[in-house]
Amino acid sequence: MSNGMKTYKQVFSELSDLNRAALIPFFVIGDPDFDTSLAIIKTAIDAGADILELGIPFSDPIADGPTIQKADIRARNSGMNVQKAMELIRKVKDYKDIPIGLLMYYNLIYQYGTEKFFADFHEAGVNSVLVADLSIDDADEIATPATSAGLDTVFMVTPNTNPERMKTIASKTTGFIYTVSLLGVTGSREKLSDAVEGLVGKLKKLTSVPICVGFGISKPEHAAAIASAGADGVIIGSKIVGLIEKNLDNRGKMLSEISTFLGGVKSAIEN
Amino acid sequence: MKYKGRFGDYGGFYVPEVLMPVLEELEQAFYRFYEDEHFVAELAQLSKDYAGRPTPLYYATRFSEHVGFKVYLKREDLLHGGAHKVNNTLGQGLLAKYMGKTRLIAETGAGQHGLATAMIGALFGMETKIFMGVTDIERQSVNVHKMKLCGAEVIPVEGGTGTLKDAINEALRYWTAHVTDTFYLFGSTCGPHPYPTVVKHFQTCIGEETRQQCLEQIGRLPSMIVACVGGGSNAIGIFSAFLDDKDVKLIGVEAGGRSLASGKHAATLVAGRVGILHGAKSYLLQDDEGQVYETESVSAGLDYPAVGPEHCLLKDTGRAEYVAAEDAEVLDAFELLSKSEGILPALESAHALAFLCDQKGKLSSDTIVVVSLSGRGDKDVSIVEKRRPLED
Ligand SMILES: Cc1ncc(COP(=O)(O)O)c(C=O)c1O
Numbered sequence: 001m002s003n004g005m006k007t008y009k010q011v012f013s014e015l016s017d018l019n020r021a022a023l024i025p026f027f028v029i030g031d032p033d034f035d036t037s038l039a040i041i042k043t044a045i046d047a048g049a050d051i052l053e054l055g056i057p058f059s060d061p062i063a064d065g066p067t068i069q070k071a072d073i074r075a076r077n078s079g080m081n082v083q084k085a086m087e088l089i090r091k092v093k094d095y096k097d098i099p100i101g102l103l104m105y106y107n108l109i110y111q112y113g114t115e116k117f118f119a120d121f122h123e124a125g126v127n128s129v130l131v132a133d134l135s136i137d138d139a140d141e142i143a144t145p146a147t148s149a150g151l152d153t154v155f156m157v158t159p160n161t162n163p164e165r166m167k168t169i170a171s172k173t174t175g176f177i178y179t180v181s182l183l184g185v186t187g188s189r190e191k192l193s194d195a196v197e198g199l200v201g202k203l204k205k206l207t208s209v210p211i212c213v214g215f216g217i218s219k220p221e222h223a224a225a226i227a228s229a230g231a232d233g234v235i236i237g238s239k240i241v242g243l244i245e246k247n248l249d250n251r252g253k254m255l256s257e258i259s260t261f262l263g264g265v266k267s268a269i270e271n
Numbered sequence: 272m273k274y275k276g277r278f279g280d281y282g283g284f285y286v287p288e289v290l291m292p293v294l295e296e297l298e299q300a301f302y303r304f305y306e307d308e309h310f311v312a313e314l315a316q317l318s319k320d321y322a323g324r325p326t327p328l329y330y331a332t333r334f335s336e337h338v339g340f341k342v343y344l345k346r347e348d349l350l351h352g353g354a355h356k357v358n359n360t361l362g363q364g365l366l367a368k369y370m371g372k373t374r375l376i377a378e379t380g381a382g383q384h385g386l387a388t389a390m391i392g393a394l395f396g397m398e399t400k401i402f403m404g405v406t407d408i409e410r411q412s413v414n415v416h417k418m419k420l421c422g423a424e425v426i427p428v429e430g431g432t433g434t435l436k437d438a439i440n441e442a443l444r445y446w447t448a449h450v451t452d453t454f455y456l457f458g459s460t461c462g463p464h465p466y467p468t469v470v471k472h473f474q475t476c477i478g479e480e481t482r483q484q485c486l487e488q489i490g491r492l493p494s495m496i497v498a499c500v501g502g503g504s505n506a507i508g509i510f511s512a513f514l515d516d517k518d519v520k521l522i523g524v525e526a527g528g529r530s531l532a533s534g535k536h537a538a539t540l541v542a543g544r545v546g547i548l549h550g551a552k553s554y555l556l557q558d559d560e561g562q563v564y565e566t567e568s569v570s571a572g573l574d575y576p577a578v579g580p581e582h583c584l585l586k587d588t589g590r591a592e593y594v595a596a597e598d599a600e601v602l603d604a605f606e607l608l609s610k611s612e613g614i615l616p617a618l619e620s621a622h623a624l625a626f627l628c629d630q631k632g633k634l635s636s637d638t639i640v641v642v643s644l645s646g647r648g649d650k651d652v653s654i655v656e657k658r659r660p661l662e663d
Contacts, residue, residue: 111559183451185448
């Protein structure tokens with residue numbers, strides 16, 4: 001990996017020495033506005049985030065539930081766009097050298113020009129670009145330009161992915177496998193999906209690529225269970241995006257609730 | 272996936288991983304059953320006895336006099352449910368039954384596809400959920416009521432402008448969470464593979480019948496076929512039988528909305544740029560960065576920013592030509608067909624008629640034009656009443 005920035009490999013190997021899973025919060029870039037979004041992300045870093053998963057808002061987020069849909073709308077209404085997202089990422093990297101994975105819908109990349117998108121965002125400090133609406137069958141459309149831009153690849157596995165596909169996905173992944181804990185769209189759930197443990201176990205037998213689990217995780221206990229199932233990272237989105245929505249009129253409270261929540265998750269996955 | 276589902280570079284299956292297994296299952300089932308003897312026989316029987324196929328090809332004498340050339344109407348408006356949509360819902364519904372699925376979901380704009388799905392849900396005794404934007408629920412309330420009478424649940428979708436695009440987003444989200452028992456009965460020749468191929472297959476009956484009827488009734492093929500294009504299913508259905516007849520011009524008419532210049536329209540092929548939405552690469556109405564526009568049209572069924580991939584290819588190769596008709600012209604055409612023939616066309620279909628009105632004086636009197644009259648206008652009476660109040 002070029003330009004000396006911190007890699008997924010470094011993070012996962014440091015954490016595995018400590019026998020800990022990575023804490024990976026997800027935010028929509030620019031939610032609810034540029035400055036607050038930057039402050040939120042810095043707060044998450046201070047609360048112990050090991051990797052960031054960030055989305056550029058899109059008009060038609062078909063893999064997202066209501067919480068993140070609303071975040072997309074807030075961010076777009078406040079003027080967020082692809083160029084400004086790059087600017088915000090630069091500012092995050094100025095604050096701390098933390099690996100960043102982008103979570104995208106394909107059309108924004110396609111319109112920008114796939115090769116140029118990967119090159120420009122890598123230069124801004126992004127480590128990988130996961131395309132929510134691109135399956136492994138079309139991986140070559142992005143894997144080649146991603147690799148030549150110096151990016152790692154991240155693909156999704158879901159509870160209905162068969163073992164053959166899992167193997168293919170693992171073989172094309174250099175960053176981590178984004179393991180979707182349940183059949184459904186993003187959104188916090190009360191209970192952790194029953195599928196998680198089996199899914200992580202299956203993947204761990206198939207591959208040595210790091211396994212991070214996301215979708216529906218809303219409590220420190222969920223994160224702890226995922227970590228003890230052997231996962232290398234826990235991705236939390238809707239729960240903390242919901243804290244933004246809940247505290248739109250009180251930035252101080254918003255930041256402190258996010259910090260407290262992530263701190264709680266961090267300690268839950270520490271041992 | 273066995274096939275790539277590409278039409279040139281268009282189409283494909285740009286979907287999240289979670290949907291890949293169900294799309295593969297659908298592809299497999301389609302290729303297993305579509306030529307299966309029992310499936311074909313059962314579909315033929317239902318198409319005839321339940322839906323009312325074949326539909327007539329009608330020579331519209333008085334309308335022809337008005338435009339100055341010979342206009343034949345392919346009467347899909349006479350089908351059960353009031354539109355060509357039932358061809359597709361019978362086919363896919365039967366596929367769902369053969370696959371052992373117990374629940375149907377569908378998106379709808381005008382409510383015609385929703386109604387056609389609700390009918391089939393009742394016919395096969397399947398639970399049916401219809402996703403529909405709140406704007407469309409309001410402007411197509413008669414169809415909403417009909418769907419409910421058929422036992423379907425109509426789920427209002429708030430997002431965006433509450434139109435077809437938003438309904439598809441929500442149906443896809445629901446499907447994502449219920450992939451194991453739910454069959455997504457997609458309404459047009461767009462979306463991810465295999466839908467463009469599946470829907471086209473079940474709509475080719477329009478073109479096959481038309482071609483045969485032209486030969487029998489007129490003794491020759493028409494000079495031109497005209498159809499409205501939303502996602503593109505009635506158009507590809509009627510075009511399909513004529514693709515190799517190079518002398519037959521194929522015209523698709525999109526929704527010009529308020530006007531192309533105003534930006535308030537849904538003329539995807541005429542004014543869009545290639546992009547990716549709802550699982551397929553196609554022309555798309557979008558801003559410079561790739562955010563998808565909210566569209567606008569007097570007809571809910573054409574109010575969609577993407578379009579079927581095969582139409583994109585037909586446009587690029589020049590085999591078909593695509594134009595737009597504005598709301599005002601469409602309402603004129605609606606009134607003209609009603610007055611001259613006593614046939615109320617769906618506002619969607621009235622787009623095709625509006626193109627004919629525009630051709631007045633441009634085509635010779637012996638020119639034969641076939642129009643896909645994709646649906647009837649009962650559902651649109653209140654919209655027309657509002658836009659064009661009758662004088663006492
Ligand atoms: C009567 C009628 N015609 C046409 C359409 C547009 O669909 P397509 O382009 O798939 O034929 C609709 C859609 O609702 C419709 O109701």
